[in-house]
Amino acid sequence: xxxxxxxxxxxxxxxxxxxxxxxxxxxxxxxxxxxxxxxxxxxxxxxxxxxxxxxxxxxxxxxxxxxxxxxxxxxxxxxxxxxxxxxxxxxxxxxxxxxxxxxxxxxxxxxxxxxxxxxxxxxxxxxxxxxxxxxxxxxxxxxxxxxxxxxx
Numbered sequence: 001x002x003x004x005x006x007x008x009x010x011x012x013x014x015x016x017x018x019x020x021x022x023x024x025x026x027x028x029x030x031x032x033x034x035x036x037x038x039x040x041x042x043x044x045x046x047x048x049x050x051x052x053x054x055x056x057x058x059x060x061x062x063x064x065x066x067x068x069x070x071x072x073x074x075x076x077x078x079x080x081x082x083x084x085x086x087x088x089x090x091x092x093x094x095x096x097x098x099x100x101x102x103x104x105x106x107x108x109x110x111x112x113x114x115x116x117x118x119x120x121x122x123x124x125x126x127x128x129x130x131x132x133x134x135x136x137x138x139x140x141x142x143x144x145x146x147x148x149x150x151x152x
Contacts (some may be wrong), residue, residue, distance in 0.1 A: 053101055064090070064147045071106030072123055080140045081109055083150055085124035090144055091152075093126040093137035104137070112137065 003050050027146050046056055050057060067090060072083030081095040081104055093112070102116035111129065112121040119131030126137035141152035 007076075045110040059151045061142070061149045061151060064088075064144060064149060067149065068076060068108075070108070070110050070123070072112065074104055074107065078151065079103075080151065081107060081112055081137070082142060083112065085110060089124075090142060090149060091124060091126075092140040092142040093121070094140055096137075097130065097133055098128070098135040098137060099133040 020057065030067075046101070051126050058076065061078065062073060065081055067073055067084045069084050069128050072081055076083045076095065079095050079096060082095050083091045083093070086090060095121055096102075097104055097114035097116065099114065099117055100112050104112050104114045104121070106113040107123055108117070108125045112123050112126075112135070114120075117132050119133035120129045121127060121133070122129050122136050126139060128136060143150050143152045
C-alpha cells in the first residue's frame with residue numbers, strides 16, 4: 001500500500017471512529033436529559049395544547065359526581081387529571097409529571113402526587129408544592145355541561 005493510500009485509510013477510520021463516538025455521546029446526553037428537574041420529559045419547555053395527549057376533543061371524561069371534592073381522578077388513556085378543588089369547581093391538567101415524565105397517580109387532600117419521585121402539585125393550580133419537579137403541570141381545557149365533564 002502506498003503512503004497516500006495509507007493516509008486515506010487512516011483518515012477514513014478516524015472519521016468513522018469520531019462519528020461513532022459523537023453518536024454515542026449524543027445518545028448518552030439525550031438519555032440523561034431533564035434529570036435535574038429543569039426540563040420536561042422530552043427536554044422541552046413546551047406547553048401542551050388543549051385536547052393534546054391521548055384524549056379527543058369533546059370526549060366525555062366523567063360525570064361531575066365522579067370527581068371527589070378536594071381530590072380528583074387521573075384518566076391515564078387521555079393523559080389528563082381532573083380535580084375539584086372547591087365544590088362545583090373543576091380543573092384539568094396534564095397527567096405527565098414535569099420532572100421526568102412519569103404519570104401522576106393520586107389526587108387527595110388538594111394534592112396531585114407523582115409516584116416516581118414524590119413530586120406534588122396543587123390540585124387547584126397545578127403548581128409544584130414539593131419534590132424535584134419545579135414546573136407546574138400544564139393546564140388542559142375541559143367543559144362542564146350538565147353533569148358531564150368533557151375535553152375541550
